[in-house]
Amino acid sequence: MSRLRIDQAVIAELVDEKSRVLDLGCGDGLLLEYLFHNKQVRGFGVEISHEGVHACIARGLPVYHGDIDQGLSDHQDDAFDYVILSLTLQAVRRPEFVLREMLRVGKRLIVSFPNFGHWRIRAHLAFGGRMPRTRLLPASWHETPNAHLCTILDFQDLCHQMDIRILRQIPLAAGGGLPTGLIRSGLSKWLIPLSAANLLAPVAVFLLERGTP
Amino acid sequence: MTTQTAPFFQSIGVVKTQFVELFTEGRLQLDCGATLGPVQVAYETYGTLNPDRSNAVLLCHALSGTAHAAGRHDPDDPKTTGWWDLYVGPGKPFDTDRFFVICSNNLGGCDGTTGPSSLDPATQKPFGLTFPMITIADMARLQKALVDHLGIDRLLAVAGGSMGGMIALQWALDYPDSLEAAVVIASTPRLSAQNIAFNAVARQAIMVDPHFNGGNYYDRERPRKGLALARMMAHITYLSEKGLHDKFGRRLQDREKLSFGFENDFAVESYLHYQGSSFVKKFDANTYLYITKAMDYFDPFPDAQTTAKRLAPVTAKILVMSFDTDWRFDTSRSKELVKILNWHAKQVTFEVFSSPYGHDAFLLYQASYQQSLASFLNRLYLEHSNATAGAPTGLEDGVDDIV
Numbered sequence: 001m002s003r004l005r006i007d008q009a010v011i012a013e014l015v016d017e018k019s020r021v022l023d024l025g026c027g028d029g030l031l032l033e034y035l036f037h038n039k040q041v042r043g044f045g046v047e048i049s050h051e052g053v054h055a056c057i058a059r060g061l062p063v064y065h066g067d068i069d070q071g072l073s074d075h076q077d078d079a080f081d082y083v084i085l086s087l088t089l090q091a092v093r094r095p096e097f098v099l100r101e102m103l104r105v106g107k108r109l110i111v112s113f114p115n116f117g118h119w120r121i122r123a124h125l126a127f128g129g130r131m132p133r134t135r136l137l138p139a140s141w142h143e144t145p146n147a148h149l150c151t152i153l154d155f156q157d158l159c160h161q162m163d164i165r166i167l168r169q170i171p172l173a174a175g176g177g178l179p180t181g182l183i184r185s186g187l188s189k190w191l192i193p194l195s196a197a198n199l200l201a202p203v204a205v206f207l208l209e210r211g212t213p
Numbered sequence: 214m215t216t217q218t219a220p221f222f223q224s225i226g227v228v229k230t231q232f233v234e235l236f237t238e239g240r241l242q243l244d245c246g247a248t249l250g251p252v253q254v255a256y257e258t259y260g261t262l263n264p265d266r267s268n269a270v271l272l273c274h275a276l277s278g279t280a281h282a283a284g285r286h287d288p289d290d291p292k293t294t295g296w297w298d299l300y301v302g303p304g305k306p307f308d309t310d311r312f313f314v315i316c317s318n319n320l321g322g323c324d325g326t327t328g329p330s331s332l333d334p335a336t337q338k339p340f341g342l343t344f345p346m347i348t349i350a351d352m353a354r355l356q357k358a359l360v361d362h363l364g365i366d367r368l369l370a371v372a373g374g375s376m377g378g379m380i381a382l383q384w385a386l387d388y389p390d391s392l393e394a395a396v397v398i399a400s401t402p403r404l405s406a407q408n409i410a411f412n413a414v415a416r417q418a419i420m421v422d423p424h425f426n427g428g429n430y431y432d433r434e435r436p437r438k439g440l441a442l443a444r445m446m447a448h449i450t451y452l453s454e455k456g457l458h459d460k461f462g463r464r465l466q467d468r469e470k471l472s473f474g475f476e477n478d479f480a481v482e483s484y485l486h487y488q489g490s491s492f493v494k495k496f497d498a499n500t501y502l503y504i505t506k507a508m509d510y511f512d513p514f515p516d517a518q519t520t521a522k523r524l525a526p527v528t529a530k531i532l533v534m535s536f537d538t539d540w541r542f543d544t545s546r547s548k549e550l551v552k553i554l555n556w557h558a559k560q561v562t563f564e565v566f567s568s569p570y571g572h573d574a575f576l577l578y579q580a581s582y583q584q585s586l587a588s589f590l591n592r593l594y595l596e597h598s599n600a601t602a603g604a605p606t607g608l609e610d611g612v613d614d615i616v
Binding site for chain 1: 530548555558581584585
């Protein structure tokens with residue numbers, strides 16, 4: 001049995017019912033399956049690993065085995081109501097290109113990423129003198145797939161630069177289990193004041209849409 | 214990775230080909246404008262049709278396949294094993310304990326279904342080249358008539374590899390209400406110029422054989438050499454360069470040294486000759502001409518407008534699978550199909566497998582391929598048996614923290 005990660009639970013809350021969803025780097029399809037059954041969405045996952053694709057097939061989810069790049073070029077403009085990139089942004093080769101493609105095929109984007117500005121990571125580098133390794137970013141520097149780590153401030157800058165409108169930003173704290181049914185009411189305990197977010201939140205979820213230039 | 218030697222007890226066992234005569238009244242309307250009737254269909258079925266007739270799966274065979282997909286015709290002769298026996302049988306992806314599996318010889322074939330070697334009722338002589346031109350859609354149309362004859366309104370899945378995949382795709386387009394899912398393996402939405410070129414050379418090899426005689430050879434010596442040559446060439450395209458080299462390398466055949474002549478020096482030459490000569494014993498040259506032509510003509514998505522129109526009514530879940538060393542129908546061809554389907558927001562699943570075996574990989578055992586195929590079919594089955602309809606698998610309440 002598996003459970004949604006906290007960022008996935010927050011993402012699930014942001015998705016409207018009966019919408020059309022593209023989940024990039026959907027892994028084993030847990031979030032997508034949750035959305036299919038609890039929000040009656042339609043949609044599609046893109047996943048590079050066979051294990052992930054197998055799991056999605058077993059869950060009855062449509063899935064594309066391959067690179068996020070191709071997974072996006074297959075789709076028409078505005079084909080999806082939401083395009084989700086959950087803890088994957090830091091591992092794509094060309095984050096700006098992927099975000100631009102996401103903006104093309106999706107009306108709204110939901111992006112979650114590990115915040116490299118979190119105090120624990122800063123402390124790790126400042127006092128340990130070595131590249132930080134955390135539960136969220138466990139790989140050592142020479143074998144990590146994470147090529148593009150950023151802080152919340154960095155991501156806000158990129159959004160500004162790319163003319164992306166930030167509809168919501170939800171910095172998340174660490175924590176334990178929370179029944180999914182109670183998320184909406186219980187969410188506040190996970191939230192961190194935005195001002196301190198870049199220092200205190202290990203993860204952030206952003207809801208985005210195309211800005212009007 | 215080796216070809217699975219499944220014990221015979223896992224097989225569906227001894228099976229027999231059945232025959233039915235369709236279009237005894239009315240005629241089969243063909244895309245070329247001609248009609249045929251009556252039309253004989255050779256088919257096999259495995260498993261049991263459930264009372265509400267909702268567990269049927271149709272398998273579509275490739276160019277040289279037959280109605281004999283699984284089990285054996287002779288229990289003691291492994292050579293009589295069906296062409297997809299690795300995947301069809303009790304406990305296998307096309308699980309005969311669950312599904313009622315149907316496979317029929319394609320229209321234009323030479324294994325019991327009406328084709329150019331059949332007697333033309335008008336003349337009481339074999340059709341030969343007077344047999345009308347047929348298309349992939351015509352093949353699907355005849356299968357639909359068979360499925361209707363068996364009293365089945367809706368198939369759970371139509372599945373096939375290579376040309377069989379084209380037929381499965383055709384089903385999704387032409388009979389959208391008659392299937393739940395289409396499984397399109399090692400296939401393509403259209404033949405490329407290179408694919409057509411290979412087919413053209415194969416047909417030339419047959420037609421320049423001195424025994425071809427304009428296709429009228431059924432009462433005399435047949436164009437064996439031409440057909441063997443066509444098969445030898447096609448066979449190269451079914452294997453990958455690496456697969457072929459790994460198997461034969463530069464090994465010499467029955468000799469220590471080069472002959473410095475034009476005998477079969479190399480093992481691969483001898484292998485191809487064997488492939489060619491064994492093929493001509495069971496296959497008709499005219500069928501080869503007609504079927505390759507039908508593949509050449511296959512192009513369900515010629516332009517944007519036609520594509521949109523054809524895909525509008527399509528509701529089937531479509532599973533597209535490809536193998537990375539297939540160069541007969543390259544993985545990019547499957548992606549081409551997936552892109553067309555995605556562009557029109559169809560329910561598509563696409564997976565590509567790594568295999569050294571090229572195009573033929575879809576017939577061989579590979580664990581990851583087998584698992585995905587089994588999972589997909591299993592899911593179809595579960596969604597249609599009331600027990601677990603649509604319930605999420607393994608999702609607990611609550612969330613996991615990640616930091």
